[in-house]
Amino acid sequence: MSEPLLEVEDLRTQFFTEDGVVRAVDGISFTVNEGEIVGLVGESGAGKSVAASSIMRLVEQPGEIVGGEIRFKGETIFGLEDVERDGDGPPEKVPRDDMLSNAEVRERIRGREIAIIFQDPMESLNPVFTVGGQLREFIEINRDLPENEARDLAVHMLREVGIPEAEERYDDYPHQFSGGMRQRVLIAMALACEPSLIIADEPTTALDVTVEGQILDLVDDLQGKYDTSFIWVTHDMGVVAEICDRVNVMYLGEIVEQADVDSLFHDTQHPYTKALLNSIPRPDQSVGELNPIAGVMPEAINPPSGCRFHTRCPEAREVCTRTHPGCREVGDGDGPHRAACLKHEGVFNAGYVESESIENKTTGGFDVGLTEEGEADD
Amino acid sequence: MTEAVDAETADEELATNGHPEDPDFGETLLSVDGLTKYFQNESGFLSWLKIRPDGDGAPIEADRDWVKAVDDVNFEIKKGETLGLVGESGCGKSTLARTVLHLLDPTDGEIYYKGRNLESLSSEELRRERRDMQMIFQDPQSSLDPRMKVGPIVEEPMKAHGMLDDERREDRARELLEKVGLDPQHYNRYPHAFSGGQRQRVNLARALSVNPDFIVCDEPTSALDASIQAQVLNTMSRLQEEFGLTYLFISHDLSVIRHISDRVAVMYLGQLVELAETEELYENSQHPYTKALLGSIPVPDPRASGSRGQLEGDVPSPIDPPSGCRFRTRCPELIAPENYDLTEAEWHNVRAFMRSVDRHDFDFDGEADLRREFFGNAEPTGEGGRIVDRAIDHLLDDEWEDAAELLLESFAEQSICALEKPAYEVDAENGDGRHYAGCHLHQDRDVVH
Numbered sequence: 001m002s003e004p005l006l007e008v009e010d011l012r013t014q015f016f017t018e019d020g021v022v023r024a025v026d027g028i029s030f031t032v033n034e035g036e037i038v039g040l041v042g043e044s045g046a047g048k049s050v051a052a053s054s055i056m057r058l059v060e061q062p063g064e065i066v067g068g069e070i071r072f073k074g075e076t077i078f079g080l081e082d083v084e085r086d087g088d089g090p091p092e093k094v095p096r097d098d099m100l101s102n103a104e105v106r107e108r109i110r111g112r113e114i115a116i117i118f119q120d121p122m123e124s125l126n127p128v129f130t131v132g133g134q135l136r137e138f139i140e141i142n143r144d145l146p147e148n149e150a151r152d153l154a155v156h157m158l159r160e161v162g163i164p165e166a167e168e169r170y171d172d173y174p175h176q177f178s179g180g181m182r183q184r185v186l187i188a189m190a191l192a193c194e195p196s197l198i199i200a201d202e203p204t205t206a207l208d209v210t211v212e213g214q215i216l217d218l219v220d221d222l223q224g225k226y227d228t229s230f231i232w233v234t235h236d237m238g239v240v241a242e243i244c245d246r247v248n249v250m251y252l253g254e255i256v257e258q259a260d261v262d263s264l265f266h267d268t269q270h271p272y273t274k275a276l277l278n279s280i281p282r283p284d285q286s287v288g289e290l291n292p293i294a295g296v297m298p299e300a301i302n303p304p305s306g307c308r309f310h311t312r313c314p315e316a317r318e319v320c321t322r323t324h325p326g327c328r329e330v331g332d333g334d335g336p337h338r339a340a341c342l343k344h345e346g347v348f349n350a351g352y353v354e355s356e357s358i359e360n361k362t363t364g365g366f367d368v369g370l371t372e373e374g375e376a377d378d
Numbered sequence: 379m380t381e382a383v384d385a386e387t388a389d390e391e392l393a394t395n396g397h398p399e400d401p402d403f404g405e406t407l408l409s410v411d412g413l414t415k416y417f418q419n420e421s422g423f424l425s426w427l428k429i430r431p432d433g434d435g436a437p438i439e440a441d442r443d444w445v446k447a448v449d450d451v452n453f454e455i456k457k458g459e460t461l462g463l464v465g466e467s468g469c470g471k472s473t474l475a476r477t478v479l480h481l482l483d484p485t486d487g488e489i490y491y492k493g494r495n496l497e498s499l500s501s502e503e504l505r506r507e508r509r510d511m512q513m514i515f516q517d518p519q520s521s522l523d524p525r526m527k528v529g530p531i532v533e534e535p536m537k538a539h540g541m542l543d544d545e546r547r548e549d550r551a552r553e554l555l556e557k558v559g560l561d562p563q564h565y566n567r568y569p570h571a572f573s574g575g576q577r578q579r580v581n582l583a584r585a586l587s588v589n590p591d592f593i594v595c596d597e598p599t600s601a602l603d604a605s606i607q608a609q610v611l612n613t614m615s616r617l618q619e620e621f622g623l624t625y626l627f628i629s630h631d632l633s634v635i636r637h638i639s640d641r642v643a644v645m646y647l648g649q650l651v652e653l654a655e656t657e658e659l660y661e662n663s664q665h666p667y668t669k670a671l672l673g674s675i676p677v678p679d680p681r682a683s684g685s686r687g688q689l690e691g692d693v694p695s696p697i698d699p700p701s702g703c704r705f706r707t708r709c710p711e712l713i714a715p716e717n718y719d720l721t722e723a724e725w726h727n728v729r730a731f732m733r734s735v736d737r738h739d740f741d742f743d744g745e746a747d748l749r750r751e752f753f754g755n756a757e758p759t760g761e762g763g764r765i766v767d768r769a770i771d772h773l774l775d776d777e778w779e780d781a782a783e784l785l786l787e788s789f790a791e792q793s794i795c796a797l798e799k800p801a802y803e804v805d806a807e808n809g810d811g812r813h814y815a816g817c818h819l820h821q822d823r824d825v826v827h
Binding site: 043044159162164165168178179180181208209210211212213214216235236237238239240241242261262265266275276277279280281282283284286287289290291292293296297 | 609680
């Protein structure tokens with residue numbers, strides 16, 4: 001198997017706030033191979049966007065990447081090493097020699113090798129410059145082309161992403177484009193430098209369903225044509241099923257399940273993934289009652305002990321409150337399938353089977369206990 | 379014991395907003411007839427001044443554009459049911475919701491609530507009527523005053539309508555917080571202490587506080603995560619059963635609509651295009667727009683065979699919507715005009731050619747290339763063919779606009795889809811409800827209003 005394009009290992013990103021340290025991304029590892037669309041899926045607050053910005057080294061104060069390694073095409077985007085301090089105390093972490101400097105990341109990686117598409121196209125485009133002008137400038141800077149060539153390429157890219165009358169619309173301002181059109185412009189911008197990897201952070205979430213369909217089609221086509229890899233950040237399991245090859249499911253800063261898309265949906269190994277799939281209404285069939293996941297996601301500032309999902313997990317047992325499961329290979333079939341759940345006793349050997357099931361206070365939603373109390377009052 | 383008595387008087391007081399002619403379950407609670415709402419387009423200073431140098435009379439005239447947000451919409455809602463209203467952003471669903479509640483004055487048309495025409499009510503009567511009709515908004519954050527505790531927030535509508543005294547209002551607020559799945563102890567907390575899902579529950583409690591019969595829910599779960607959305611949807615269903623509520627549930631999410639609704643109305647560019655019972659609409663949809671919408675939803679199953687991106691182009695402007703069927707400019711099944719003798723394949727090619735020229739989304743290399751690209755398998759002959767030839771001549775002279783105009787005038791504008799507004803009733807395959815479809819493909823069926 002060929003070398004992965006991007007390797008993320010044990011990545012940790014934390015935010016140092018007044019209230020304490022928020023462990024937004026807490027030790028995630030995953031890879032992206034060439035020509036692959038890898039999903040990063042989870043609910044809001046799971047840490048998926050922070051993970052995406054970490055790869056680009058775009059985390060801003062008070063956030064900081066505090067550990068782990070990011071390798072891209074043999075180069076180290078991020079990596080630390082231990083240096084013994086004089087006297088006592090733990091060793092200090094300092095950037096390794098081979099880690100790219102800020103300037104190198106800015107000039108060589110961002111835009112040229114890894115591009116990013118954000119959710120809100122209006123915020124990513126400057127409202128006081130024309131769409132074409134912004135695209136041309138981006139190409140000029142990143143590909144060292146003279147202005148007229150950059151302009152031709154810009155028009156070509158606009159046409160490529162399905163903007164009608166690209167030549168005329170080149171001089172339009174962003175507000176003259178519809179939401180779907182603006183998102184197409186951003187895709188054109190991302191593709192213009194023919195990067196190896198595009199990070200798409202919820203790019204279709206703000207769009208209508210028919211427009212979303214058009215964009216997904218477009219990405220499919222262009223991906224085949226340019227052989228670009230994608231990291232697709234989303235909360236929508238439907239979109240994941242449509243376009244991803246492999247999927248990483250995140251919960252509270254950690255990856256809890258990692259598998260190819262078919263096994264993730266049809267051979268689900270983690271209770272969170274299962275619960276998430278059960279909680280969404282289906283467009284293609286009528287279901288009676290939905291099965292919501294009990295409670296809400298806890299704060300990343302003070303995550304639950306042991307398995308972080310144990311406070312809401314229908315299959316939680318006593319051992320889950322104490323033992324923290326890493327993400328390990330649990331699959332029996334073909335292809336790697338990793339999950340972080342102690343119920344896979346054969347893999348984790350944590351004594352899950354003998355452990356007692358815990359009475360999840362929140363089982364069935366936080367209304368259950370209360371309603372009974374209310375009845376007693378009557 | 380005293381509590382029980384209090385509860386009884388409270389119940390009486392709560393019930394006083396009931397009409398003598400309250401409909402039974404299954405009877406019509408609300409009916410909307412020809413509802414229309416136009417807004418003045420006020421974008422731009424003096425944009426209403428039109429300069430017509432070559433016209434008769436004054437060269438400058440005042441001519442305001444009207445945004446036709448809702449245009450001639452008819453439906454009714456039965457007591458105890460949930461009517462889902464689905465459509466893409468900008469189709470007018472939120473305007474429709476606000477107009478139904480008379481939060482916006484309709485431009486035309488009537489709204490009957492429990493048999494009374496809301497138009498005929500004085501503003502004071504309307505205010506009292508609103509106690510019976512509540513609304514829940516999309517953004518749970520911005521619809522709660524951050525400086526008020528949730529208890530008083532829930533009590534506010536009761537205060538406004540002069541219901542109960544302070545003490546009993548507080549009791550009721552606590553009871554309602556409990557009903558919607560919050561801890562009554564949270565009475566003294568501020569909205570910021572709650573998560574999005576919990577805030578939406580506070581909104582629910584507030585809407586329920588005046589004991590309404592009818593609640594308009596405008597995208598109530600769109601801002602919530604999947605797992606939280608499921609909790610809130612389940613709570614809403616439970617409350618509907620418990621209090622006999624009637625919902626008008628607005629969403630862009632077809633999965634949510636399918637889950638929560640008894641009947642579903644599909645809206646496009648200010649008009650209803652299809653209305654049927656939920657199962658019927660999803661399993662036997664008759665309008666090409668509904669079909670395209672359903673086909674576009676990403677199904678959360680990688681093994682499902684998806685066919686997405688079925689619609690070309692963008693929604694036209696509601697200032698100058700297409701005549702006849704508003705969907706016709708994008709409809710994959712636009713009907714061939716009768717005055718030309720075109721085969722199915724020829725019409726298919728002409729339609730694709732016409733739209734591509736109109737959108738100017740292709741380049742070509744000479745006439746042969748153009749003909750091969752668009753008319754490879756079937757080239758129209760006769761009058762239709764001559765029009766296509768003239769359009770191609772325009773294109774060869776780089777006159778795109780002339781070509782587009784010629785094609786649209788000769789074909790699109792001659793289609794029955796452009797000439798008449800479609801409104802038909804088709805046979806339902808699932809259930810026994812009516813199935814309305816605004817599409818001329820059903821022109822052999824009964825025409826409804």
